[in-house]
Amino acid sequence: MMTGSGVTARRYDNILCLTETASGWTAKRQSLRIRDGRIAGCTSSPPTDLQPDELRIDGTQLMAMPGLVNAHTHSPDNLSRGCAGDLPLELWSLASSAPRTGRSPRDIHVSTMLGALEMASTGTTCVVDHVRISPDISAEGLDAVAQAWLDSGLRVVIAPVVSDLAPLDTMPFVDADFTGLDRAALTSAPPLPWHDQMEIVAAFHDRWHGAEGRITVGIGPSGPQRCSDILLRAAATFSADHNVPFHCHVLETSAQRQMGWERYGKGMLAHLDDLGCLTARTHLVHSIWLEPGDAELIAARGAAVIHNPVSNARLGSGTCPLPALLDAGVRVALGTDSACCNDSNNMLETMKWAALRHNKHGRFTGIDRALSAATSKGAEILGLGGVCGRIAPGMAADIAVFSLNAPAFVPLNNAPRQLVLAESGAALDHVLVAGRVVWSSGDHGADAPRALWAEAREIATAYGQTPAAAKPGLDLAISRMLTRVTENSANKEGTPCH
Numbered sequence: 001m002m003t004g005s006g007v008t009a010r011r012y013d014n015i016l017c018l019t020e021t022a023s024g025w026t027a028k029r030q031s032l033r034i035r036d037g038r039i040a041g042c043t044s045s046p047p048t049d050l051q052p053d054e055l056r057i058d059g060t061q062l063m064a065m066p067g068l069v070n071a072h073t074h075s076p077d078n079l080s081r082g083c084a085g086d087l088p089l090e091l092w093s094l095a096s097s098a099p100r101t102g103r104s105p106r107d108i109h110v111s112t113m114l115g116a117l118e119m120a121s122t123g124t125t126c127v128v129d130h131v132r133i134s135p136d137i138s139a140e141g142l143d144a145v146a147q148a149w150l151d152s153g154l155r156v157v158i159a160p161v162v163s164d165l166a167p168l169d170t171m172p173f174v175d176a177d178f179t180g181l182d183r184a185a186l187t188s189a190p191p192l193p194w195h196d197q198m199e200i201v202a203a204f205h206d207r208w209h210g211a212e213g214r215i216t217v218g219i220g221p222s223g224p225q226r227c228s229d230i231l232l233r234a235a236a237t238f239s240a241d242h243n244v245p246f247h248c249h250v251l252e253t254s255a256q257r258q259m260g261w262e263r264y265g266k267g268m269l270a271h272l273d274d275l276g277c278l279t280a281r282t283h284l285v286h287s288i289w290l291e292p293g294d295a296e297l298i299a300a301r302g303a304a305v306i307h308n309p310v311s312n313a314r315l316g317s318g319t320c321p322l323p324a325l326l327d328a329g330v331r332v333a334l335g336t337d338s339a340c341c342n343d344s345n346n347m348l349e350t351m352k353w354a355a356l357r358h359n360k361h362g363r364f365t366g367i368d369r370a371l372s373a374a375t376s377k378g379a380e381i382l383g384l385g386g387v388c389g390r391i392a393p394g395m396a397a398d399i400a401v402f403s404l405n406a407p408a409f410v411p412l413n414n415a416p417r418q419l420v421l422a423e424s425g426a427a428l429d430h431v432l433v434a435g436r437v438v439w440s441s442g443d444h445g446a447d448a449p450r451a452l453w454a455e456a457r458e459i460a461t462a463y464g465q466t467p468a469a470a471k472p473g474l475d476l477a478i479s480r481m482l483t484r485v486t487e488n489s490a491n492k493e494g495t496p497c498h
């Protein structure tokens with residue numbers, strides 16, 4: 001990572017640039033000049049002035065696009081890839097949480113770097129890390145995450161996970177779910193009080209927000225059903241006071257939808273709106289089990305949905321109503337979700353899924369919308385619309401450069417379409433963030449990744465990587481609850497907006 005050539009002035013002559021226009025994405029030959037981390041010029045013919053410190057690159061066989069924005073992932077899960085089987089979210093959470101509990105700051109650093117490397121090697125330059133430190137949020141754990149992102153060279157929004165309700169209070173259980181089980185024995189230690197968690201996040205924000213112009217510190221409530229109202233309000237206030245994202249899972253499963261009705265007597269989004277949590281800074285991650293009218297409410301508040309199509313399919317969570325959201329004018333970005341529920345961090349793959357998953361009855365999401373969601377829209381939703389997501393003069397030089405001498409692009413008939421539908425990352429040549437090379441195909445076998453991978457293997461071996469059930473019997477209670485909720489959802493008419 002951060003291969004560190006030191007060259008921040010470069011010029012690509014005659015490179016094919018993927019460019020967003022009012023009528024969609026096009027590809028045209030440009031000369032691209034980069035200086036001091038920014039795009040200094042973008043012209044149809046090469047500049048005539050020679051600048052001696054400038055690295056000059058023949059772009060004839062290259063294609064540039066804005067670096068991809070991965071608007072939802074969880075760095076601690078990079079060490080847990082493959083640990084969870086085919087399970088619905090509530091049971092998957094039991095399996096996935098065990099191996100990430102009690103890690104050292106060095107383990108956390110390695111886990112973060114694994115994801116950063118994978119993302120850079122597939123064209124991602126900007127990431128939202130919805131990071132949970134287990135068992136409790138800590139300054140040391142968050143510092144390890146931030147340092148890793150700084151070392152990686154990527155741009156990041158770190159949204160520390162906060163939640164203050166005990167797991168048994170976050171799901172719609174009934175007494176019968178615990179028949180034959182000792183409910184008291186399934187109770188976990190209570191999380192840290194909400195104000196202690198918010199103090200840790202505030203201090204973390206003071207230490208890291210704005211670091212090298214690449215780190216934003218937001219706030220990441222795990223999900224409304226896992227948070228008290230007072231914590232959700234505090235998180236909304238933090239987001240407003242610092243003008244940073246409020247990043248929150250919402251309505252990922254039908255059980256969460258039911259929990260909302262049982263606890264609040266109304267839909268989950270209506271409740272979030274009552275608390276003042278729906279604003280232009282709000283990221284609603286997943287938004288699958290919406291109520292009628294929710295799409296219009298989200299649009300009216302200017303909030304955004306983060307769509308994670310691969311994760312949703314992996315966990316069998318349901319299908320995000322993307323066409324209805326787009327029709328309502330909701331802003332949508334894309335995310336991979338974690339490496340334990342995807343199980344990759346490849347935004348090229350996610351972009352293809354988003355483009356194809358919702359096509360039916362002659363209606364198509366389209367390549368253009370998938371590309372925008374993964375670049376310019378993603379950056380806007382992260383509060384970075386004036387910084388990255390487009391190739392234009394003045395923007396940060398966050399750019400993915402592909403070779404055109406690759407299966408996906410030969411013959412080259414339609415560059416945007418071939419990028420979204422045919423490219424996996426194999427054609428990636430190098431990646432810039434703020435004008436610096438953060439990944440290059442020539443470095444793929446270099447020592448840095450090998451050392452990182454060796455350390456990751458050691459950590460995995462030390463932990464055993466065989467997740468034990470957090471509490472014996474809890475999986476049975478959850479299974480009973482899910483069976484009941486699923487039957488109720490199937491029997492209910494006219495709901496939800498799905």
Ligand SMILES: [Zn+2]
Binds near residue numbers: 130285337
């Ligand atoms: Zn997630």
